[in-house]
Amino acid sequence: MKVTKVLLAEDDSNLGMLLKNYLSVKNYETKLLVNGVLALEEFSREEYDLCILDIMMPEMDGLTLATEIRKINPQVPVIFLTAKGQKEDILEGFRTGADDYITKPFSMEELLYRIKAILKRTSGTAVTKKENSYQIGNYTFDALKQTLSNEKDNIKLTTKESELLELLCRHRNEILERNYALKSIWIDDNYFNARSMDVYITRLRKYLKKDPSVKILNVHGRGYKLLC
Numbered sequence: 001m002k003v004t005k006v007l008l009a010e011d012d013s014n015l016g017m018l019l020k021n022y023l024s025v026k027n028y029e030t031k032l033l034v035n036g037v038l039a040l041e042e043f044s045r046e047e048y049d050l051c052i053l054d055i056m057m058p059e060m061d062g063l064t065l066a067t068e069i070r071k072i073n074p075q076v077p078v079i080f081l082t083a084k085g086q087k088e089d090i091l092e093g094f095r096t097g098a099d100d101y102i103t104k105p106f107s108m109e110e111l112l113y114r115i116k117a118i119l120k121r122t123s124g125t126a127v128t129k130k131e132n133s134y135q136i137g138n139y140t141f142d143a144l145k146q147t148l149s150n151e152k153d154n155i156k157l158t159t160k161e162s163e164l165l166e167l168l169c170r171h172r173n174e175i176l177e178r179n180y181a182l183k184s185i186w187i188d189d190n191y192f193n194a195r196s197m198d199v200y201i202t203r204l205r206k207y208l209k210k211d212p213s214v215k216i217l218n219v220h221g222r223g224y225k226l227l228c
Helices: 013-025 036-045 062-072 087-095 108-122 159-170 178-186 191-208
Strands: 004-009 028-033 050-054 078-082 100-103 133-136 139-142 147-149 154-156 175-177 215-219 223-227
Touching: 004 013, 004 036, 013 028, 013 108, 028 036, 036 050, 036 062, 050 062, 050 108, 062 078, 062 087, 078 087, 078 108, 087 100, 087 191, 100 108, 133 159, 139 159, 159 178, 159 191, 159 223, 175 178, 178 191, 178 223, 191 215
Parallel strands: 004 028, 004 050, 050 078, 078 100
Antiparallel strands: 133 139, 139 147, 147 154, 175 223, 215 223
């Protein structure tokens, strides 16, 4: 059985060791780094299945770290640890491609639930049971490889971008209900996850804008519709 490797970046040594020991007991191989610079160096050397990043860290904050990590591996899931009142940081975190966040103080059980939910979504086992390739105007979307390409461009999508685009494709020319998409991909339809989905919709529109025949419409009070 494959052991899940977790990169944990947390400058609070007490909390960091507590999280590391708890995750290790739950069979997650966890590496603790005390600042963003060391965490980025570690991620550059080793492959990890999940990153848990504190937003407020010395030398390199969690938002910058997540951006750099995404340059190395756009698909690795990222969870942010945030303090109360960091609303703008949370939204910025979703813009960097974060998969989830958890606000301090939190229970270990809640963190474990979020980890399991994210790994279940991003494992790729469900994708193989679906149609792998979709034609969107002059773009080809490969859901398995998480790529969007045409004659000139080949865009590597993050896991969240790929999951959302696949839902839109499966409901093309129909309304994709907002709550259904949130619960399918983000598990929870709370305010921050809803704002996160808006960010991803904006990204997908940007990727597809070179083909004027493709549109992602807002359907007021309902959700989105992919027209192509």
